[in-house]
Amino acid sequence: MAIFFRWTAIYVALGAIFVLVVRDDPMLKLEQMVASVPGMFSRFWHLAWWILIPLAAIAVTQWNKGFRERVPAIVGTFFACSAISVIFPMVKSALPLVNDFWADPLFAQMDRVLHLGVDPWRLTHAEWIAFPAVYADVLYVGLWVIPAIYFPLLLSFFDPNTKRVARYSLYYLFILFFLGNVLAGLFMSAGPIYYDRLLSGSDFAELLASLEARGITESSTGVLHERLWAAYSQSAQEFGSGISAFPSVHVAMTALFAFYITEISRRFLPVAVVTVVVFQFLSVYLAWHYAVDGYFSIVLVAVMWALTRKMGQQTNVATQLTTT
Numbered sequence: 001m002a003i004f005f006r007w008t009a010i011y012v013a014l015g016a017i018f019v020l021v022v023r024d025d026p027m028l029k030l031e032q033m034v035a036s037v038p039g040m041f042s043r044f045w046h047l048a049w050w051i052l053i054p055l056a057a058i059a060v061t062q063w064n065k066g067f068r069e070r071v072p073a074i075v076g077t078f079f080a081c082s083a084i085s086v087i088f089p090m091v092k093s094a095l096p097l098v099n100d101f102w103a104d105p106l107f108a109q110m111d112r113v114l115h116l117g118v119d120p121w122r123l124t125h126a127e128w129i130a131f132p133a134v135y136a137d138v139l140y141v142g143l144w145v146i147p148a149i150y151f152p153l154l155l156s157f158f159d160p161n162t163k164r165v166a167r168y169s170l171y172y173l174f175i176l177f178f179l180g181n182v183l184a185g186l187f188m189s190a191g192p193i194y195y196d197r198l199l200s201g202s203d204f205a206e207l208l209a210s211l212e213a214r215g216i217t218e219s220s221t222g223v224l225h226e227r228l229w230a231a232y233s234q235s236a237q238e239f240g241s242g243i244s245a246f247p248s249v250h251v252a253m254t255a256l257f258a259f260y261i262t263e264i265s266r267r268f269l270p271v272a273v274v275t276v277v278v279f280q281f282l283s284v285y286l287a288w289h290y291a292v293d294g295y296f297s298i299v300l301v302a303v304m305w306a307l308t309r310k311m312g313q314q315t316n317v318a319t320q321l322t323t324t
Contacts, residue, residue: 001073001076001077001152001156001162001165001166001169003166003170004077004080004152004166004169004170004173005076005080007170007173008080008083008084008173011084011087011173011176011177012083012084012087015087015088015090015091015181016087018091018094019087019090019091019094022094022097022098023094023097070156070157070160073156073162074153074156074157077150077152077153077155077156077169078150078153080152081149081150081151081152081153084173084176085149088176088180088181089241089242090242091181091242092180092181092184092241092242092243092244093231093232093241093242095181095184095185095188095242095244096188096232096243098185099185099186099188100188101188101189101190101198102188102189103187103188103189103246104189104190104191104195104198104199104245105199106189107187107189107245107246107290107292107293108192108195108203108290110290110292111290111291111292114291114292114295115291119207120284120290120291121192121204121207121210121284121285121287122206124281124284124285125207125210125214125285131214131282131285132215133214133215133216133218133219133221133222134219136216136219136221136282136285136286137219137220137221139278139279139282140221140250140279140282140283140286141220141221141224144250144253144254144279147253147257148250148253151168151169151172151253151256151257152165152168152169152172155168155169155260164263167308167309168256168260171256171301171304171305171308172253172256174304175249175252175253175256175301176249179247179249179252179297179300180244180249183246183247184244184246184247184249185244187246187247188244189244189245189246189290189293190243190244190245191243191245191287191288191289191290191293192204192207192245192284192287192288192289192290193207193208193211193225193286193287193288194229194243196208197229204287207287208287211286211287216286216287221286225287227241228241228242228243229243245288245289245290245293246289246290246292246293246296247293247294247296247297247300248283248288248289248293248294248296248297249297250279250283250288250289250294251276251279251280251283251289251293251294251297251298252297252298252300252301254275254276254279254280255276255297255298255301255302256301256305257272257275258272258273258275258276259272259301259302259305263309276298279294280294280295280298
């Protein structure tokens with residue numbers, strides 16, 4: 001995991017420099033961030049407390065089967081992921097200070113073209129589709145947030161294959177940096193939920209009405225919609241704040257989970273496919289993303305995984321040849 005720790009330190013350092021250069025009051029934003037952490041984690045753990053059960057089970061049952069030797073890496077990974085979870089939203093929140101939101105009309109039009117003239121949200125909000133808001137909250141937030149924030153930590157807990165853990169930890173960091181910061185900063189977009197607020201229009205008024213009719217406005221997702229907008233409009237900093245739609249880090253991380261479990265065993269392929277489809281659906285259904293945000297993320301993660309896995313296999317073959 002040494003390579004992951006090194007790249008994490010580089011990312012945190014570069015992120016801190018970016019925030020210091022862009023923000024007029026970086027220390028105030030850091031104070032706001034720290035102050036928001038307890039409340040945000042309380043809400044997240046309310047939905048994702050279940051993750052403690054398998055972690056405790058692994059620690060107890062595998063302690064004398066190699067787990068004890070992994071403890072230093074596990075501790076280091078915890079602190080690395082925690083540092084990333086602080087700097088990532090601070091960078092994300094500062095992106096609009098460098099580049100204004102401009103790409104929403106582009107992605108909305110791309111969605112219509114890709115779906116034969118129909119807004120994808122209309123497909124997810126069809127009358128025959130009934131997806132209770134509480135289940136959407138549990139899936140899209142509760143089953144995602146802790147694994148996404150601490151994915152390398154979970155790998156260190158569950159997977160004794162240190163090379164695979166390091167590789168997927170670097171994938172995780174690449175997604176946050178390249179998709180969540182670089183591409184998000186270049187293609188600044190806020191997503192359907194904020195489209196009309198930014199452009200002072202009514203293009204997505206029917207979507208907003210459908211969200212209210214389905215109870216999403218009053219759900220945890222609806223509360224989070226408003227919290228993020230308030231943080232943006234007031235130039236405040238919170239844990240998890242920052243608005244950007246393209247590309248979808250949410251779907252990208254889900255795709256990464258899917259590739260991981262499929263690499264563990266091809267028997268998990270159906271579960272992997274269903275998981276990605278469900279989260280892609282929810283990203284549009286809950287109005288966070290244009291469909292193209294998720295499509296792009298899935299393709300990019302697939303290309304990254306395929307190329308680097310092939311390179312890793314070639315390296316292993318070369319190593320075996322030189323040692324025989």
